[in-house]
Amino acid sequence: MSAPTDEPGLDLDDIQGNAVPGFLKNNQHFMFFNIVDASAARKTLNRLGSLLASAREILEAHKEWRQIREKLGHEPDSPQYLFRNLALSARGLRKLTSDADVDQFADEAFKEGLSAARSAYIGDTAVKSEPGHASGWIVGGSAHPVDGVLIMASDDLSLLTKEIKKLSADFTAHGMSIVHEDQGDVNAAPQAGHEQFGFKDGISQPAIRGRWPKAPYDFVISRTIPGDKAFDQVRADFASPGCPLVWPGHFLFGYARQQCIDARTRDDSNKPVGPAWAKNGSLMVYRRLRQHTDEFWRFVAKTSQALSKKYPKEAPDKQRLASLLIGRWPSGTPLVRSPSTDTGITGAGLNYFSYAIKQAPPLPTDSASNAADPAGLLCPVGAHIRKVNPRDQATDLGLADRTTAHSILRRGLTYDAKGGDKGLIFVAYQTSIVGQFEFLMKQWIAKRDAPRHHGGHDPILSQGVGRVFYLPIADKVEEIVLSNTFVVPTGGEYFFSPSIDFFKTTIVTS
Numbered sequence: 184m185s186a187p188t189d190e191p192g193l194d195l196d197d198i199q200g201n202a203v204p205g206f207l208k209n210n211q212h213f214m215f216f217n218i219v220d221a222s223a224a225r226k227t228l229n230r231l232g233s234l235l236a237s238a239r240e241i242l243e244a245h246k247e248w249r250q251i252r253e254k255l256g257h258e259p260d261s262p263q264y265l266f267r268n269l270a271l272s273a274r275g276l277r278k279l280t281s282d283a284d285v286d287q288f289a290d291e292a293f294k295e296g297l298s299a300a301r302s303a304y305i306g307d308t309a310v311k312s313e314p315g316h317a318s319g320w321i322v323g324g325s326a327h328p329v330d331g332v333l334i335m336a337s338d339d340l341s342l343l344t345k346e347i348k349k350l351s352a353d354f355t356a357h358g359m360s361i362v363h364e365d366q367g368d369v370n371a372a373p374q375a376g377h378e379q380f381g382f383k384d385g386i387s388q389p390a391i392r393g394r395w396p397k398a399p400y401d402f403v404i405s406r407t408i409p410g411d412k413a414f415d416q417v418r419a420d421f422a423s424p425g426c427p428l429v430w431p432g433h434f435l436f437g438y439a440r441q442q443c444i445d446a447r448t449r450d451d452s453n454k455p456v457g458p459a460w461a462k463n464g465s466l467m468v469y470r471r472l473r474q475h476t477d478e479f480w481r482f483v484a485k486t487s488q489a490l491s492k493k494y495p496k497e498a499p500d501k502q503r504l505a506s507l508l509i510g511r512w513p514s515g516t517p518l519v520r521s522p523s524t525d526t527g528i529t530g531a532g533l534n535y536f537s538y539a540i541k542q543a544p545p546l547p548t549d550s551a552s553n554a555a556d557p558a559g560l561l562c563p564v565g566a567h568i569r570k571v572n573p574r575d576q577a578t579d580l581g582l583a584d585r586t587t588a589h590s591i592l593r594r595g596l597t598y599d600a601k602g603g604d605k606g607l608i609f610v611a612y613q614t615s616i617v618g619q620f621e622f623l624m625k626q627w628i629a630k631r632d633a634p635r636h637h638g639g640h641d642p643i644l645s646q647g648v649g650r651v652f653y654l655p656i657a658d659k660v661e662e663i664v665l666s667n668t669f670v671v672p673t674g675g676e677y678f679f680s681p682s683i684d685f686f687k688t689t690i691v692t693s
């Protein structure tokens with residue numbers, strides 16, 4: 184049988200599994216290190232190559248997990264999976280390879296690293312004395328440069344703890360020093376799988392196009408759109424309801440990106456640019472985002488109270504106002520599908536919605552309403568999820584087809600380091616930090632008039648003074664001044680997550 188040619192085979196044994204398909208483990212430990220002896224570090228990382236979890240290993244583990252869960256009828260008790268992945272900053276890669284190699288990456292953001300200047304460029308404060316400035320970060324930034332990060336993940340905390348101890352000793356004894364550690368835990372927020380403000384996270388993701396490279400050539404990300412003809416239009420562009428298909432070149436080096444105004448078509452002349460060994464690798468953004476949850480809910484309560492004086496009948500209560508800022512209810516139910524109450528939609532319907540045109544046809548078991556909302560009357564145009572993914576709606580860039588080229592694979596999870604230091608370990612994979620993560624931060628999140636004119640700033644992520652959120656209410660649009668900052672960066676760096684082959688061959692020969 185010859186391989187189908189429409190979607191490329193992905194080199195699943197060579198791609199690190201947190202990029203594709205993502206670890207999805209409850210506990211994840213991030214061990215940041217510096218290289219003090221490059222020759223010793225090369226040997227250690229070369230040995231580690233065979234321990235890194237590939238995309239194939241994670242896909243098979245997820246499949247096995249689902250089968251056990253189906254058999255048991257509940258989550259398995261003692262899953263023994265332990266996954267490791269490793270990523271290097273440009274600074275670290277320069278030590279292990281060469282300046283000439285690293286300079287071949289086209290992405291300027293990666294080469295520069297998340298410096299204080301870069302952090303200010305994406306909208307963080309530029310004032311040194313203010314919270315969130317890169318000079319005060321506990322990892323990354325000017326004060327705490329980082330060469331690499333080892334990510335270890337498991338649902339079994341004791342297994343994970345043993346591994347951290349072992350690899351930490353190994354790294355320290357062989358050419359590296361540990362400079363910072365972060366422990367992510369999906370149960371760190373008041374509700375598992377929800378972020379710290381209380382909203383379900385990890386729902387909407389792009390789906391990478393591509394097949395298993397060997398027969399039977401299944402799609403890497405399985406397709407779950409219903410089979411009948413009525414769904415043909417949706418099937419061409421989505422892997423599952425609301426989950427758009429995106430060409431692998433947006434997430435992995437060595438593959439082609441989409442044509443700029445036609446997301447369905449591949450452009451073989453547009454591949455990410457980097458050294459030859461970058462193939463099957465991905466650029467990884469890490470941001471340590473502290474969430475001031477009390478501040479967030481105080482602001483929401485105060486604003487809801489002020490609105491109720493002006494609009495006694497229409498003013499949203501606290502929970503609804505917070506949901507209007509996010510674009511979903513705490514359960515994850517999209518506001519466009521249920522504007523007045525949190526109906527707790529579950530299953531495929533949770534991500535089956537659009538803004539410009541009503542999402543159709545209805546899914547077989549999904550009876551919740553599904554309306555178009557071009558003007559943002561159900562879900563404000565400035566709500567977080569609408570700022571970072573306007574879905575089918577045209578933007579300041581033009582046609583909606585251009586939006587998928589700016590998507591990211593989000594792999595973050597919550598953390599609680601106690602003493603009021605809790606938030607989100609934000610991790611995202613892409614092949615252009617400039618065109619994807621930084622584009623979202625600088626061009627959409629931080630701007631009042633993008634992606635839609637007069638849409639307002641992202642209410643949870645934008646920083647600084649003069650920020651506004653526009654709330655449609657009682658046939659008017661109320662301007663809400665975003666006077667407080669709820670999310671403050673306390674660390675960050677840009678990394679490259681190389682192929683597994685890089686560890687086994689490139690770093691020893693360079």
Ligand code: HEM
Nearest residue numbers: 378382383384385386387472568571572607609623624670
């Ligand atoms: C502490 C900071 C953050 C919080 C509390 C937060 C919260 C959320 C929540 C509750 C959702 C809805 C659940 C989902 O669709 O998965 C969401 C979606 C999303 N967020 Fe964030 N987020 C944060 C930071 C970021 C950052 C830094 C970015 C990128 C620059 C980002 C990009 C996205 C994207 C792309 C989506 C999916 C939107 C969609 O496809 O509908 N988020 N976020």
